[in-house]
Amino acid sequence: MIAQEAQQAESAKQAKLKAARDKVATLQQSDPGSAALVQAESELAALEGELVTGLKPVKLAPRRRGGGGRGRGRGRGQGGK
DSSP states (O other): OHHHHHHHHHHHHHHHHHHHHHHHHHHHHHOTTOHHHHHHHHHHHHHHHHHHHSOOOOOOBOOOTTTOBSSOOOOOTTTOO
16 A cells, blocks of 8 residues: 555656656747746756655745845844844
8 A cells, every 4th residue: 555655656756747847848949038937947957856866945035134044043133232
């Protein structure tokens, strides 16, 4: 039963990867240099990286006052000064 679930998960990953590759190929043909193409290529790179490393990509927060990045505080200014 666990082997079936693992196989289903693997086939779902392969399906997502194929769909992302198809989307990039279509956008390269129809609208090269667009923002949608860059986004599709980014998604494809994230899926390929996840397949190779087994790690999900880290989404960085927008840079705000002291709160951006990977756990750099909560944006509370200069430490209460």
